[in-house]
Amino acid sequence: MDTVIIKINDERVEVPNDFTILQAAKKMGIDIPTLCYDERLESHAACRMCVVEVEGARNLQTSCSLKVADGMEIKTHSERVIQARKDILDLLWANHPNDCLTCEKSGECKLQEYCYKYDVKETTFEGKRKNYEIDDSSPFFYNNQNKCINCGKCVRVCSELQHTNAIGFSERGFNTHVSTPFEIGIDNSVCVSCGNCVSVCPVGALMPKSKEKFRLWETKKVRTTCSYCGVGCQMDLLVKDNKVVGVQPANGPSNNGLLCVKGKFGFNFINHPDRLNKPLIKKDGQFVESSWEEAYGLIVEKVNNIKSEKGSEVFAGFTSARCTNEENYLFQKLFRAGIGTNSVDHCARL
Amino acid sequence: MTNSIAEVKDADVIFVIGSNTTENHPVIGAQMKQAKAQGAKLIVADPRKIDLANDSDVFLQIKPGTNIALLNSMMNVIIEEGLEDKKYIAERTEDYEELVKLVKAYTPEKIGEICEIDPEDIRKAARIYAKGDKSGIYYAMGITQHKKGTHGVMAVSNLALLCGNIGKESAGVNPLRGQNNVQGACDMGGLPADYPGYQKVFKPEIQEKFEKTWNTKLSPKVGLTIPEVIHGAEEGSVNFLYIMGENPMISDPDINHVKKALDNVDFLVVQDIFLTETAERADVVLPAASFAEKEGTFTNSERRIQRVRKAVEAPGEAKPDWVILMDIMNRLGYDKKYSSPSEIMDEIASVTPQYGGISYDRISKIGLQWPCPSKSHPGTKYLHKGVFARGKGLFMPQEYVGSVESVDSEYPYIMTTGRVLYHYHSRSMTGRVEGLNKKAPVSFIEINPATANRLNIEDGEKVKVTSRRGTITTMAKITDIIGEDTVFIPFHYADGAANVLTGTELDPIAKIPELKVTAVRIEKIL
Known part of the structure; x- marks a missing residue:
């Protein structure tokens, strides 16, 4: 394989020539923030959080989509880059419910994590706010578009990996939101309830309907193999107080981070009161x-x-x-x- | 599977026959659709217009029980048009001439009538399959649950050999296993003629090997298969039955017959996580730990041995199955203690050639695919590379024979069975998950609109379905997924159980029941 030599944050590194800047940085252990990036999907370059400064380029470049080139010099955390990321978070926050105290996603929310890392405490923009009705028609998850940041991961997982095409972007501009065709609701759509959209949502827009109240930091993750069909999907059981409270897909050789409805949402039999407990x-x-x-x-x-x-x-x-x-x-x-x-x-x- | 699941994405041609992949193996179904989106061709053969049929290049809506006719006819076309892989046939196979002779009579025109499909579609499918460089065949119980199920598998293998598709990446012969560890249960000797690793119980040198390792006398007599046990129990030659994690009162053919058999044994032990329909008939029920409550391994469809880990404590006094089995074994006077499943795996590795290199240390992050004969072996991504396990690939040509069960004026429709996306086998687990039950609450029968019209049946109406074995009441679901002379009932439900209707006719080789073909009549409830 052909390689190129580039410099990231003044450090020289040799990487394959088909790498993106994001992949090269990852290889060096440099953490570039992303909201819309998923290595299994085509680069989308929508959230702009991964922007970096490339020497000679007039504008900041999205590192998830720009391929490396020989001699490239890149700054991943320059002042200009950091300011750009703050502005993005500021803009996202301008239209996001400030309800981290009660939001189920708290603790694993990317928006929350980056606002903390980049010291964005409040928004400097005042304006219109989204006001969508929550789609709770699915027995397995909610679609709360008031929390959506339009990263598009759910839509792309549904179309590029799952190939169900149940959800897409409706309307344009400020009104852009993720929904089913004609707003018929998840349960009336062609959705197969695989929950792969829920698993990739970086914020609290797509959330499992849980019987238990738990915070991610209260849980431990146990890597295991799904107990349903013979595909052998790898997954993490989320455990709190001796109860399985959730399932997250893992990147196993046969499932590549995907699960189906039974693997993702079919775990409540474990704690069921009908379980035999004495001979x-x-x-x-x-x-x-x-x-x-x-x-x-x-x-x-x-x-x-x-x-x-x-x-x-x-x-x-x-x-x-x-x-x-x-x-x-x-x-x-x-x-x-x-x-x-x-x-x-x-x-x-x- | 001869090949690996991740290879699906790189196939040129995917031929799905007798597998409703997107509902029964959804994550493989998704990967088939990814392959299709990247340009792979897709052929689907099934009595129902399943989800994948909508994405297919050719859809062959065959009459249930006609797989072998279709496969032979595709081979007829391939040979007729000179599309076979001549080099591969010459170098790697034997008995090719037998195949040529046999498939000669299977012209698309003749077979189109048997399968009830357009002969041109057979030609189209044959050409697509043969012209692909990497053509993979994926099948499930739609091929095997027939009187000639084993022959069906041989026909699949013949087609793959004919086009040089065994021993090649992203191709192969790929049965998709329906349960998490059905592969492992077979590998571990959960079969009446096989010790772990398919070592035959009737071979003296094998018997001697296990007698030495296990330090006891062993029987060389091949045991009974499930249908034979049920039959033996009914007639009194099986008196003690121990059932672990299985629910034949839902999943086995002719449930009335199963019920009689279970009630006729002297002593029935059932070990499970719920009081299943089968457990209710037991003399002793032993409470077991679920997969989330114990350590162990499952072997998936691609022969990969993967870890299962304990996340929570089992409820009450329930114990992991391995502990219960060990306790009973010791109390029966066979003294052997294991401190952990890892130690059991070490013993498995020592007696099972394919698992020789497996240990918990090696599979802690990523599982290994058997054959993995030694500690330094990396595992096997796909089988028969370069040379077949038996040397040459043997063509096993098989004639098409109609199903034993046939329609007549009293039972005019063919019922076929299967699963739905939202449930797993006998619903002992999925039936206790609220959301899954909400999506698929009750048993139903799929009926074509024209048939429903003729019978004056409306969508959602309760109907009576009767076979030569029994009668059930279920809900009519009117859909053109299914042809006019065929109906479909999922076998999951205890109420409206499809297996009350199915028969116990067996494939004489594999002893698999002919579950996919049952003659029924449908009546309106007045």
């Missing part, structure tokens, strides 16, 4: 709670009695395509080595 033994046609010892004792007694009376071939077990490899291994070992039959199968055919 049950049927006595006179009714289930009675028992101790583990009693349940184990009964199983062992039955196995031994039936085995001595009829041999091993009258035993059979269905192992499970939903359990782990380790559990499937032990199940077949229990039947083969513990009981003495190969009658072990599972629902691969069903």
Whole structure:
């Protein structure tokens, strides 16, 4: 691969010639702020937060879209750049509800994070404010356009990655907002509820409907594999007080940061009150709670009695395509080595 | 899958047959659409006009049960027009002449009538598939749940071999696995003829290997498959049944027959996270931990072994399945303690050649794809590169034979079954998620508008559906997704359960039931 040599913040670096400035900076460990950037999507260069100064260029350049060129000299945090970013945040804040105290996104909101980093405490602009009705038609998430910053990530994920095209930009200028065609509402649209738009929203515009109140900083993230179909999507379970309160997609080899509706929103069975929590033994046609010892004792007694009376071939077990490899291994070992039959199968055919 | 999921995006041609990918494997469906947007061609063959059909270059709305006829006919066209990969056939395959002989009779005109599609569409699909450099075939239960399911898979493989598409990136033969760890359950020996790693129980050297490792005597007798167990339970030759994390009272064919079988065993143990329809019939129910409450691994459709991690404590006294199994094994006198699933994986690696290089250390960040025979092996992205596992790729030509279940004047429609986006298998999990239930609350039957009109049935009306096995009541959903002589019912629901209607006819090789073809009649409820 051909490489070029550039200078970022006076430091020389060699990078592939198809890199953007943003990628080159990332490689050097320099953090350039972005709101509309997602490495899986075509560069959009809409939010302008990633602007940098390129020697010789008259205007500030968007680092997410501009490719590197040999000899380029770039400043990522010059005074001019910082002022530009402050102005952008100031403009965004001019039309954003100042409700971080109660906003569910607080703590993981990019706008909040950058306003803090760039010391934007309040807006200097007075003017019209957006006033949209919240679309809460989806059982899974809200679309609150009063908080939208028009970065377009949701629209692009829906069209470029998910290819559902349920949402798009409606109207123009100040009235530009993300909606379904003819404002029919998410639930009446072609939306497949994958929630990939929700997962990329940098602010509180697209938010999961949660049964629990939690702040991101109160949760721990546990990387795991989805328990539904065989795609093996990687995801993070958000856990607060021994409860799974949310799911975020992870960038696994098979899912590339995407999930479907079941993976993203189908986790409430974990904490469901119907969960079995004690062994049950049927006595006179009714289930009675028992101790583990009693349940184990009964199983062992039955196995031994039936085995001595009829041999091993009258035993059979269905192992499970939903359990782990380790559990499937032990199940077949229990039947083969513990009981003495190969009658072990599972629902691969069903 | 012979290939990897990420390779979907780089395919030239994607041929989806018997898989409603966007509903059953949505994240793969999205990647197919990405490929299409980048210029890949898409062929879809399915009895229903599924979502992907709208994006397809050719859509073949075939009659259920006619996959083999279609595939043979596509091969007929490819050979007739000289589009086969001659070099690949010569170098890497055998028995090609057998295939040529067999598919000769499968002309598009003749097969168009059998499949109820336009012969020109068969030609078009064949040309697109054959002309692609990297053509991948993706299928699911639409290919396999038939009396000739195994032959259907062979027909898929024949087509891929004919065009040199096995052992190549972004091509291959790719069954999409419906459950999180159905691949792993097979790999781990959850099959009646196989020890872990598909090592056969009837081979003396294998038996000896496991007897030595497990330090016990083992049986060389091949065990029973699920349908055989259900049958044996009904007739009294299976007396003790242990079911872990499975709900045959919804997912197995002919539920009335399953019910009789479960009630007839001397002792039924069910281990699950909910009191399922199956658990309700048990003598003992053992409460298990869900995937979020334990450590372990799942193996996905592309053979990748990935970590599952404990996030929360299991409710009450529920225990991880591996702990329960170990406890019972020890109490039965087989003394072996494991301190963690990681230690079990080490044992798996020691007896399973494909998993030989797997350890929790190696898969902590990114999972590895088997075969991964040693600790230094990087895993295998796609299979059969350069040479097949058996040496040469063998053509296994198969004749098309009609489904066993057939329509007559009493049962004039073919019912086919499947899943919907918002539910998973028997709904024990998704049925307890409010939003998912709101999106897909009840069982329904898809009926073509012309058929509905003939039967004087309106959208949303309750109807009676009867097969040779039973009757259910379900809601009519009138849609032109489905043809006039075919109907579709999702199998998820206990109320209006499609599997009350399905039959227990099995593929004699794989013992998979013919779930995709059931003759039914539909009646208005007066």
